[in-house]
Amino acid sequence: MPASRFARYALVTSAIVGVASVALFSYGMFASDVEIKTRLFVLVAGVLLMFVAVAMIATRIVRPLAFVLGAPGARFGGAAGSLARENAVRSPARTASTAAAVMIGLALITFVAVIGQGFKSSFTDAVNTLFLADYSVSGGSNGQTLTNKAADAVAAAPGVEAVSQMRSGEAKVDGKTIFVTGVDKSLTKVVDIRWKTGSNRIPAKLGARGAFVLDRYATDNSLKVGSPLAMETPTGKTIRVHVAGIVDPPKGGSPFGEVSVSNTTFDGAFANHDNEFTFVNIRGGPSDANTATLEKSLTAFPAAVVETRDEFRNSRTKDLNQTLQILYALLGLSVIVSLFGVINTLVLSVFERTRELGMLRAIGMTRRQVRRMIRHESIVTALIGAALGIGVGMFLAVLTTTALSKYGVVFAVPYGTLVAFVGIAILAGILAAILPARRASRLNILDALQYE
Numbered sequence: 001m002p003a004s005r006f007a008r009y010a011l012v013t014s015a016i017v018g019v020a021s022v023a024l025f026s027y028g029m030f031a032s033d034v035e036i037k038t039r040l041f042v043l044v045a046g047v048l049l050m051f052v053a054v055a056m057i058a059t060r061i062v063r064p065l066a067f068v069l070g071a072p073g074a075r076f077g078g079a080a081g082s083l084a085r086e087n088a089v090r091s092p093a094r095t096a097s098t099a100a101a102v103m104i105g106l107a108l109i110t111f112v113a114v115i116g117q118g119f120k121s122s123f124t125d126a127v128n129t130l131f132l133a134d135y136s137v138s139g140g141s142n143g144q145t146l147t148n149k150a151a152d153a154v155a156a157a158p159g160v161e162a163v164s165q166m167r168s169g170e171a172k173v174d175g176k177t178i179f180v181t182g183v184d185k186s187l188t189k190v191v192d193i194r195w196k197t198g199s200n201r202i203p204a205k206l207g208a209r210g211a212f213v214l215d216r217y218a219t220d221n222s223l224k225v226g227s228p229l230a231m232e233t234p235t236g237k238t239i240r241v242h243v244a245g246i247v248d249p250p251k252g253g254s255p256f257g258e259v260s261v262s263n264t265t266f267d268g269a270f271a272n273h274d275n276e277f278t279f280v281n282i283r284g285g286p287s288d289a290n291t292a293t294l295e296k297s298l299t300a301f302p303a304a305v306v307e308t309r310d311e312f313r314n315s316r317t318k319d320l321n322q323t324l325q326i327l328y329a330l331l332g333l334s335v336i337v338s339l340f341g342v343i344n345t346l347v348l349s350v351f352e353r354t355r356e357l358g359m360l361r362a363i364g365m366t367r368r369q370v371r372r373m374i375r376h377e378s379i380v381t382a383l384i385g386a387a388l389g390i391g392v393g394m395f396l397a398v399l400t401t402t403a404l405s406k407y408g409v410v411f412a413v414p415y416g417t418l419v420a421f422v423g424i425a426i427l428a429g430i431l432a433a434i435l436p437a438r439r440a441s442r443l444n445i446l447d448a449l450q451y452e
Contacts, residue, residue, distance in 0.1 A: 014056035021049035029403035058096035063089045069383040073376040080369045084376030098345040101338030102385025110393025116324045121412040126252030131309040133190035133279035140305045145274035150301040157297035159283040162189045166277040169270045171231040179257030182266025190279035198245025206262040212245035217258040237269040346436035358449040367441035374437035382429030
């Protein structure tokens with residue numbers, strides 16, 4: 001097929017579309033004070049344009065990709081594998097358009113996988129960094145609070161050496177909503193706090209007028225040690241405190257709100273005195289016997305969940321894993337749909353190459369080799385889509401994690417998951433080739449040679 005008269009502009013056009021897509025996506029991720037509807041529209045437009053740009057440039061990179069991705073088939077598949085690689089680049093435009101469907105599905109799945117891994121990695125690092133306690137007692141991973149009477153019951157259990165209670169609530173400072181945490185003097189025995197300004201003596205000396213703040217909040221509001229803060233609570237009371245210290249939390253976040261005060265100050269201004277977390281140190285550390293002791297002390301509180309650090313971390317990431325699996329299943333449907341495009345292309349290719357297939361059979365190619373050739377061609381096409389999709393998904397994930405880095409999200413690559421995605425692409429190629437390969441292998445040699 002002769003090239004279009006506009007083909008010489010394809011590279012420039014795809015570059016322009018690509019730059020526009022990155023600009024739109026970056027604006028949607030990094031711009032501040034943008035309405036949510038506008039932000040979503042810009043993000044979607046940026047992603048769609050990026051797919052268009054990659055699809056436009058794909059015809060030019062199909063040949064090198066096919067050469068690399070088809071090398072194993074050519075090496076171990078004999079003549080059938082070599083012919084399959086050549087067939088994949090015979091019509092670059094057709095191969096690129098077929099691979100585009102696979103690309104879109106795997107790009108979205110890769111993006112979700114990398115972002116999900118970033119959340120899990122940052123949260124795991126934060127828990128491993130901060131969690132000094134032997135146990136956590138809470139309302140469970142669903143975020144339910146637990147009455148502070150449960151903490152009193154735990155404190156009376158045999159062998160308990162320290163109990164620290166943390167509460168949280170919302171307040172307003174200059175009309176902006178923030179989270180306020182209530183802490184007690186035992187905090188530093190169960191949580192490893194890294195101070196930008198201050199020391200571990202601060203939580204025990206907060207009193208009625210002291211507070212410590214997160215570093216990001218201090219920077220955004222030009223706060224330093226000694227700065228005054230006035231917080232209006234939902235009860236209508238105003239808490240007036242001064243900054244006694246500034247905490248530098250790990251990237252994965254921390255249990256602290258923007259501002260933390262003593263539990264006495266918190267209870268005097270907030271109506272809800274339930275604990276979000278209760279951390280416990282017990283003689284001998286985590287053990288089956290100590291777990292049983294704590295659970296026995298909490299028999300009057302059936303909602304209480306006793307967890308070690310590892311159990312605490314795993315229970316919080318379990319919900320994220322379930323959400324990711326649901327998203328994988330939904331986005332996987334797009335890969336299934338893309339199979340029909342691959343099947344359609346292969347069937348059309350078989351029809352167009354009927355006489356060629358007849359000649360190959362006439363000079364000695366077996367039916368098995370014909371099926372292998374079609375199968376390898378399908379796998380190469382699917383792998384081209386996978387390579388493009390994973391590349392696009394990784395690029396979008398890099399931009400997104402960069403924008404979310406101030407909220408503790410890190411860039412982390414789930415290598416095992418990506419390898420599994422490549423395996424899925426190969427399986428998709430094999431499945432898509434079943435019907436076309438069967439038809440190609442069953443062609444009547446004499447009829448095929450006479451086909452026009």
